Amino acid sequence: MSGHSKWANIKHKKGAADAKRGKIFTRLIKEITVAARMGGGDPDGNPRLRSAIVTARAENMPKDNITRAIKKGTGELEGEVYDEILYEGYGPGGVAVLVECMTDNRNRTVADIRHYFAKSGGNLGESGCVAYMFDKKGMMLVDKTTISEEALMELAIEAGADDVVEEDDYFQIVTAPEDFDAVRDELEEGGVSFAEASLTMVPQTTIEVTEEKPARALLKLLDNIEGHDDVQNVHANFDIDDDLMEQLS
Template sequence: MAGHSKWANIKHRKGAQDAKRGKIFTKLIKEITVASRMGGSDINANPRLRAGVTAARAQNMPKDTIDKAIKRGAGELDGVDYVETRFEGYGPAGAAIIVDTLTDNNNRTVADVRHIFNKYGGNMGTSGCVAFMFDHKGQIVFDAEGIDEDELMEAALEAGAEDIVNADGSFEVITAPEDLSDVQEALAEAGYDKPVSAEATMRPQNTTEITEEKPAATMLKLMEMLEDNDDVQHVYANFDIPDEIMEKLE
């Protein structure tokens, strides 16, 4: 399916099942801090900060924690100075991967990310080698259980969304990045107030299918190890794995 990667749903299920809320909060706090430092602490005038706060609220982050991160970024509280770096490369079967990081030690992060790529069947490429294969979008994900697709579609489009995708037991509401917060707020008012996630993301224009079990397992391990690195904020990929292989791996 163009614009959809299997990893998006695997990640959402994994996040809902395991006990990694502390790590999720850490990544969100870093994003809010950097967004506030770069664009100012006014949420209404800083689209990136607004998107970060929207993502944090979707994960039920306490308001006090969000406010402290904003103040830290604005210089009102002491904090660490993070550097943004994007890495691009390829995984098994030539799947395209983007890794966005925030780090206080870029040399460490470069070495760590390169090591993970090399260990799990991938290789890092040059800047821009795969980014053109993705579109920057806002994405609000809902568990499909108990939700009527047509009703959600109507509410989402009325709220200003671009599209809604039915994918593996979830609905993905797609927006322009700058419309993410407004669409989420409108959907919440319409009764859709419990998204699995709401975030700015990079959606693949097309997917690369991995049809053999071994490279598929290696691809998932590569993604998991990248996601688990403390300096990594987001990992995007364009691979797809057929359901019959996923069932064997799960």
């Protein structure tokens, strides 16, 4: 999970420091809207919506924005209709990449994503070409300043989590997808606050990228994809040495 964890932390740090806060809110609003459309506007009965709201609150999204997004999803307010699409491909060094999108224009989105892959020396593949290399997991990020590792480990394991991993400024709590909601709810009741909580795709194995040129091209590809307005999440099965990662980031 090393490469995935590093990229997840890079993304979170970039998001927290990103001056373009509106772009972060746009992505969260899309997720809230689609979650409400698919499962209803009550977060207590809609786990996906509840997760989206947790993340939105962690990013300090105003309550009014969350409420409007829910109402757009339930049809109480007029709003765009988004399609969920998963793109799969290979980046520099043969790294497998999954791209989760929400878009109101499939042709525009696929053209842009294909361009990013081609520009990096990779290629956008067919559906199913790399998804089998990943497992769905529940993932929660907890700021290390808010709780000790020992206390969190005890709470998380008792709640049914699979593991707690220390990564830079955060603890990552990992769960089976079917246990995610129960673990999150129990930890929240125990006073744990999350910087992020969502289902994600974790690679079964990772590819070591040891040379600067392909590593730089890979991170540029992931950064370009992440910056696209229609992209919600990016997953990749790479591992880069800590020293090289520090040099590149």
